Amino acid sequence: MKLVDEFRSPQAVRALSERILAKDGTWRFMEVCGTHTMAIARFGLKELLAGKVRFLSGPGCPVCVTSAHDLDLLIAVAGMPGVVLTTFGDMLRVPGSRTSLEQARAKGAEVKIIYSPLEALELAREHRDKQVVMAGVGFETTAPVVAGTLQMAVAEGLDNFYVFSAHKVIPPAMEALLRLGEVRVNGFICPGHVSAIIGTHPYEPIAGGFGVPCVISGFEPVDVLQTVLMLIEMSEAGRPEVRVQYRRGVREDGNPKARAVMDAVFELADAEWRGFGAIPASGLVLRPEYAAHDALKVFDPRVESAEEPAGCSCGDVLRGITEPEDCPLFGSYCTPENPVGPCMVSSEGSCAAAYRYGGREQ
Amino acid sequence: MSEHPADSLVSMAHGAGGEASARLVRDVFMRSFGGAVLGRMEDSARLQLALSAGEKLAMTTDSYVVTPIFFPGGDIGKLAICGTVNDLSMVGARPQYITCGFILEEGFSLDSLERLVASMSATAAEVGVEIVAGDTKVVGRGAADGVFINTAGMGIIPAGVEIAADAARPGDLVAVSGTVGEHGAAILAAREGFRLGEALVSDCAPLWDLVRSLIYAGVRPAVLRDPTRGGLAAVLNEIAAASGVAVRVREADVPLSEAVRGACEILGLDPWFLACEGRMVAFLRPEDGDLFLEICQAHPLGAGAAIIGRVEVERPGRVVLEGAYGQRRPLTMPAGEPLPRIC
Amino acid sequence: MCLAVPMLVERIDGEMAQVRLGDVTRDIAMTLAPEAKVGDYVLVHAGFAIEVVDREYAEETLRLLEQLEGPVYQ
Numbered sequence: 131m132k133l134v135d136e137f138r139s140p141q142a143v144r145a146l147s148e149r150i151l152a153k154d155g156t157w158r159f160m161e162v163c164g165t166h167t168m169a170i171a172r173f174g175l176k177e178l179l180a181g182k183v184r185f186l187s188g189p190g191c192p193v194c195v196t197s198a199h200d201l202d203l204l205i206a207v208a209g210m211p212g213v214v215l216t217t218f219g220d221m222l223r224v225p226g227s228r229t230s231l232e233q234a235r236a237k238g239a240e241v242k243i244i245y246s247p248l249e250a251l252e253l254a255r256e257h258r259d260k261q262v263v264m265a266g267v268g269f270e271t272t273a274p275v276v277a278g279t280l281q282m283a284v285a286e287g288l289d290n291f292y293v294f295s296a297h298k299v300i301p302p303a304m305e306a307l308l309r310l311g312e313v314r315v316n317g318f319i320c321p322g323h324v325s326a327i328i329g330t331h332p333y334e335p336i337a338g339g340f341g342v343p344c345v346i347s348g349f350e351p352v353d354v355l356q357t358v359l360m361l362i363e364m365s366e367a368g369r370p371e372v373r374v375q376y377r378r379g380v381r382e383d384g385n386p387k388a389r390a391v392m393d394a395v396f397e398l399a400d401a402e403w404r405g406f407g408a409i410p411a412s413g414l415v416l417r418p419e420y421a422a423h424d425a426l427k428v429f430d431p432r433v434e435s436a437e438e439p440a441g442c443s444c445g446d447v448l449r450g451i452t453e454p455e456d457c458p459l460f461g462s463y464c465t466p467e468n469p470v471g472p473c474m475v476s477s478e479g480s481c482a483a484a485y486r487y488g489g490r491e492q
Numbered sequence: 493m494s495e496h497p498a499d500s501l502v503s504m505a506h507g508a509g510g511e512a513s514a515r516l517v518r519d520v521f522m523r524s525f526g527g528a529v530l531g532r533m534e535d536s537a538r539l540q541l542a543l544s545a546g547e548k549l550a551m552t553t554d555s556y557v558v559t560p561i562f563f564p565g566g567d568i569g570k571l572a573i574c575g576t577v578n579d580l581s582m583v584g585a586r587p588q589y590i591t592c593g594f595i596l597e598e599g600f601s602l603d604s605l606e607r608l609v610a611s612m613s614a615t616a617a618e619v620g621v622e623i624v625a626g627d628t629k630v631v632g633r634g635a636a637d638g639v640f641i642n643t644a645g646m647g648i649i650p651a652g653v654e655i656a657a658d659a660a661r662p663g664d665l666v667a668v669s670g671t672v673g674e675h676g677a678a679i680l681a682a683r684e685g686f687r688l689g690e691a692l693v694s695d696c697a698p699l700w701d702l703v704r705s706l707i708y709a710g711v712r713p714a715v716l717r718d719p720t721r722g723g724l725a726a727v728l729n730e731i732a733a734a735s736g737v738a739v740r741v742r743e744a745d746v747p748l749s750e751a752v753r754g755a756c757e758i759l760g761l762d763p764w765f766l767a768c769e770g771r772m773v774a775f776l777r778p779e780d781g782d783l784f785l786e787i788c789q790a791h792p793l794g795a796g797a798a799i800i801g802r803v804e805v806e807r808p809g810r811v812v813l814e815g816a817y818g819q820r821r822p823l824t825m826p827a828g829e830p831l832p833r834i835c
Numbered sequence: 836m837c838l839a840v841p842m843l844v845e846r847i848d849g850e851m852a853q854v855r856l857g858d859v860t861r862d863i864a865m866t867l868a869p870e871a872k873v874g875d876y877v878l879v880h881a882g883f884a885i886e887v888v889d890r891e892y893a894e895e896t897l898r899l900l901e902q903l904e905g906p907v908y909q
Contacts (some may be wrong), residue, residue: 131753131857133876133893140816142900147817149903161889164835165838174819175897192835218881219759219831245686245759245832246882248864268881271837278866291666323837326878326886351817352900375891379839379878388867456907466827477835487821689860754857758879760838834838834881 133378137175137350146355146364153362158184158314160450161323162304164191166351167480171487173351183358184315186450188481189303189403190321192268192296193220194448194479195471197402198436200296201226201454206431207294208239211451213429214257215241216250221474230485247279254283254291263425266295271323273297273414274388277395280416280423294425297414298401300324301332306409308340312482313450317343317361319354322376327392329384333372341370348376395420404438404472405445444471447480454484461485500602501820507596507630520606521626524613529589529624537624539589546651552576556641561604563682565675565694566769568641569608573615574769575720576645581703582772584655585647590616591625592643597636605639619698621645630763652799653707659714660735660775664803667774667781669702669788670796671747672694673725676766677755680830688758689753697770702793706774709787715775718768722826725764727773728811729825735775739811741801741823759832764813764823766830775803839880840841844873854879 157246167187170176176185189195192243205226208215217229222232222243235241240260244250247264254262260293266276276293283291300321307313320333325346333344343364347357357375364371392414401413416424438445441459446452454460454473464470473481496519505512522530529537543549556572566574572592580587592612596605616623674695681688699718706713715735719727724746732739748756748763756763770793776784781799788794801814811823842854852865854877863883866908871877877884881901 131750131757132843133888134856136893136897138816139900142903143817145900145903152900163837168835171821172815173679174817177819178817218834220833220835222831223828224901243684243831245684245834246863248882249685268834269837271839271880271885274867274885275881278864278883282864321837323839323878323880323885326839352896356896356900375896378896379886381886381889383868387869388885391867401708417674476833486824630890689855689858691860693856750857751859754855754859757840757856758859758861768839 134225134350137348137352138308139352142352143355146352146359150179150355150359150362151182156182156184157316157362158186159317159319159358159361160186160188160315162188162300162318163324164194164476164479165323166319166321166347166354167483168192169349169351169354171483173352175351179358186315187447188450189307189406189448190269190300191473191476191479192272192298193224193476194444195298195403195405196224196267196296196472197404199402199433202228202433202436203426203431204265204294204296204434205229205231205234205477207425207429208234208241210429213240213261213263214253215239215263215265216244216253217241218267219243221265221267223469224475225314225439226473244345247276251279251283251288251291252408254288260291261290261292263292263294266293266297269298269300269321270327270392273396274327274392276314277392280395280420281391283423292423292425292428293416295396295415298403298412299398299414300408301336302412303398303403303406304336306406307449308336308342310449315342315450316365317345319357319361320344320346322346322348324377325376325380325384327385327388329380330372330374330382331397337370338370342370343370346374346376346380348379405448439470442471444473447473454481457481494544496602502596502598502600502605502630504598504630504632507628509641510661513628514562516628520602520609521628524609525623525626527622527624529622530626537589539624542755543648544651548649550583550649552579553642553644553645554579557637558679559637559640559683561608562796563694564678564690564692566696567608567611568611568639570615571696572641572711573612573619574696576643576824577619577621577698578718579698580647581700582655582718583649584653584705584707584716585649587619587621587647589624589646590621590643592623593627594629594737595636595640597638598613598629598630598633600638607618608639615698619700620719624822629746650707655713655716657715657717657731657734658681660731660737660803661714662737662803662805663778664714665776665778665781665799666741666801666803667776667784667797667799668724669772669774669794670748671749671752672719672768672771673752673763673766674749676723676830677752680832681755686832688755688761690811692755695768695770697772697793699772702791704787705791706787707785709783711776711780711784711787713774713776713780717773719771720767720769723765723767724773725823725826728823731775732811733809736808738804738807738809739801740804741811741813743815745798747796747798747801760831760834761832765826796822837880839878839885841876842879844871844875844877847873852884
């Protein structure tokens with residue numbers, strides 16, 4: 131597979147890890163993005179750099195940071211008569227406060243797994259008698275895709291296509307994390323595909339204001355290792371900046387076209403993050419001109435307020451102050467088969483990655 | 493030629509035991525299956541089965557509920573015969589007889605039924621296994637999903653063949669007969685409508701001829717297993733647990749087609765959890781490794797065969813995947829069905 | 836959080852395109868990366884091209900890795 135296999139070359143991985151291991155000191159870097167968590171686990175990078183670099187997982191797993199309340203609302207919409215809820219596979223097993231979409235489906239809700247929102251659009255087109263709701267979960271990478279799909283629906287006059295937006299944006303969460311002051315990191319491994327959309331500028335307050343180096347990284351092992359080396363070299367030089375390792379995918383200005391589509395459909399709003407609470411201007415809601423396609427407005431689901439499951443440390447794990455294995459529920463009460471908290475559900479969740487790829491022995 | 497109009501559907505009458513039932517059996521099932529035993533249309537198949545000294549009888553049963561019923565590389569009928577034949581083959585049994593029970597949903601297309609019955613018949617003929625008994629029930633709309641098939645299979649294990657899940661020993665080689673994950677990837681894409689092109693095809697195939705070739709060539713596999721649901725990961729974990737051994741697999745040695753690799757990257761899936769329906773995992777004494785590869789690679793179903801790992805002593809019950817950079821991680825049992833992810 | 840894979844653009848048909856990775860092909864929407872041409876690689880996320888891969892930078896990264904002398908960034 132071109133542009134994939136080259137960046138998995140064992141020689142390059144060996145050479146890069148030797149260079150990193152030869153550096154003085156020890157380093158703590160936070161990978162903001164769940165796909166990085168997954169890649170680090172899958173390619174054994176924690177193990178390769180053990181004793182030299184510690185990877186801390188950040189808040190960038192969208193299904194993990196979706197609040198139980200938002201999930202309860204989504205599940206309530208899924209259960210309404212005539213509704214087909216379309217969702218990315220990641221969301222299916224995530225527990226809300228009482229149940230999950232998977233359990234709702236078992237009880238009769240129509241829940242359909244999709245790879246692309248385009249498939250949701252097709253469903254709406256073919257089943258005009260159904261109300262097709264797209265579960266909009268994800269960050270700046272996914273929001274333009276959902277926005278673009280909604281624009282197509284509007285252009286076609288598909289009045290039975292709706293978006294339930296739980297979309298969020300990343301930079302405010304990174305800043306909120308630093309403001310909490312609980313977590314000490316020498317640098318951020320910044321999300322490559324979010325940055326393909328937003329570019330490098332949104333990270334400048336983090337590097338400039340908080341003095342934490344930021345490197346926007348690709349997702350293959352060679353990318354992550356090169357990013358680590360860049361972060362170390364930047365720290366050694368004492369110049370916290372925003373740099374791009376993933377230059378093949380990220381322009382300094384990001385993708386203005388995608389941002390324009392996202393901005394045309396969504397606007398910023400305060401949002402509730404699992405593990406963080408409310409973060410100002412960190413969520414994306416549909417603009418008023420799309421109200422007729424806004425599942426929250428049209429279906430107006432009501433649920434009781436939600437509590438996080440007792441004993442679950444997902445909040446601390448998401449803020450990088452607890453590692454999955456230190457949670458009392460990890461591996462015993464909470465497993466991928468029977469997840470208690472969201473981090474155990476999505477395979478990019480740090481608990482699921484730790485469980486599946488075995489960071490520490492269980 | 494069909495006896496019924498092209499767009500005919502299964503109705504409740506087809507299961508009521510009257511004229512319509514008889515017509516269905518005669519025109520659809522007997523027309524395709526029509527062996528001597530089944531042709532007697534008795535309540536039970538009467539079979540003459542003389543075992544020689546040292547031979548053993550093997551029996552198995554399985555149910556098939558796959559969606560979609562027709563998929564790239566096969567259909568539920570072919571799958572039912574292959575699955576049953578393969579279950580028998582995995583203990584070294586020569587498949588002799590198969591029974592099949594059909595549960596049809598009211599409204600299912602008779603044309604589709606005819607097609608999948610024909611494909612069962614063709615697959616059974618290919619293997620040389622006889623369909624000796626059958627049953628049909630019709631349930632109301634919504635009580636089943638088109639068609640479900642249940643089979644039972646009976647086979648004879650030749651004298652001297654001892655293949656058992658608890659027979660793996662430290663030092664054994666772990667081999668697969670070909671690329672893995674194709675059925676699982678093809679079904680997921682077809683069922684969910686992901687449209688990933690035409691290269692994603694189920695590997696659905698009967699393995700008896702390959703197993704027979706191996707046994708007759710003198711390969712004495714300790715364990716054979718077809719990695720169906722749960723894929724390679726589930727099978728390796730089951731064998732490690734049953735035999736009380738550890739298994740180490742080298743990730744880079746596990747054969748994968750470019751279609752499965754591509755689908756896994758796009759959908760965020762691990763190929764280790766995807767089902768096969770025409771592959772087997774073999775645990776072999778070290779001296780059998782070369783012969784296993786030689787026989788497999790000379791067979792159309794074993795062209796992609798490879799040694800993928802080894803049985804170890806430490807930490808019995810565990811399966812470890814060793815990556816391209818020497819990193820090791822446990823390969824656990826799959827948690828639920830594989831789901832595509834965007835994250 | 837965002838799985839995207841580089842896929843080769845084989846055919847463009849209005850706002851849609853056929854792209855390939857390995858032996859897998861897929862129709863995707865090009866509305867977010869309308870500048871992509873046949874023969875380009877695009878990053879595909881959830882059925883949309885979200886960016887055109889810059890081949891020069893890809894090759895530069897690989898060249899850099901072959902040498903691995905001096906700092907790993909410029």
